[in-house]
Amino acid sequence: MAASPPLDVSLHVKYIQKLDEKKDLTYHLTEHLRLNGVYWGLTALCIMGEKDALPGAAMVGYVMECWDERAGAFGAHPGHDAHIHATLSALQVLVMQDALEQVDAPRVAEFLISLIGDDGRVAGDEFGERDTRFSYILVSALSLLGRLDMLEAAREGKGREIVLNNIVHSMNFDGAFGAEPGAESHGAQVWVCVAALAILGELDRVDRDLLGWWLSERQLPNGGLNGRPEKLEDVCYSWWNLAALSIIGKLHWINRDKLIAFILAAQDTEDGGIADRPGDWVDVFHTVFGLAGLSLLGYPGLRDVDPLYCMPAEVIEARGLKRDYTTRPRLKAWP
Secondary structure, three states: OOOOOOOOHHHHHHHHHHOOOOOOHHHHHOHHHHHHHHHHHHHHHHHOOOHHHOOHHHHHHHHHHOEEOOOOEEEOOOOOOEOHHHHHHHHHHHHHOOOHHHOOHHHHHHHHHHOEOOOOOEEOOOOOOEOHHHHHHHHHHHHHHOOOHHHHHHHHHOHHHHHHHHHHOOEOOOOOEOOOOOOOOOHHHHHHHHHHHHHOOOHHHOOHHHHHHHHHOOEOOOOOEOOOOOOOOOOOHHHHHHHHHHHOOOHHHOOHHHHHHHHHHOEOOOOOOEEOOOOOOEEHHHHHHHHHHHHHOOOOOOOOEEOOOOEEHHHHHHOOOOOOOOOOOOOOOOO
């Protein structure tokens, strides 16, 4: 394999800055991801130490335009119905921009709590799709709002217990987690479940050695990670799998240098951005998770990222939310 190019921070910053300029058909077809995309772009900039490359006031203004007054939460774009994923992205952006006081926190917390089902599964919105992703979002969002106590009080005092039990019962014989009890283990579901358990102080429910084995087995000969056995490698698992390994203290079970080289090879060296794998089209989703993975691996020059929240470590620590996890020492140079 040819040597991978170094990380081109200035090019990736320009790529993110231009994302909102090209309003083609693809732009309009992805309205349902717009607010998530703002979070991905801002987080990528923060990891590169370039938070101010986008105007903060305009970003906060856009986030607040996504407020759904009827539901008391945020939609993916102005005029869209509230959804738990868009709501978390909104809160994350506002926290990073030091503007969380603009949110009606009690109403958002009530919206989040209303999505808990009798069986502990959490819905994405009023229409009822349920997934352990939403369990994580519930816990993470309430944590950022400082309202985890409302989970304790929900469902006649059983809210925390039933949500926790649903996450734990989504664990499989291989130590990994699925989208619901009985569902196939998947790298992204592993992260949401492990991170939620860590935020709740329940990480002892995880068999760290067994899960660490399953996660480390996701690394392929080319250095990339996949989300399930027999699947292709994908840069986004450089976050999902690595962050879970960081939380359970097994990050050193991955070949760091081979994974760094794989992520760097997926860069677009002409226009910026990172793709799912070398040679494919780039997007902001894979850009942020590629950068976040590089940060956990200790790539030089990047800022620390918290593996429970996928937000700048300094921001999470300042809010008193930091939990124990491991990272690789920051390299002085690459290669």
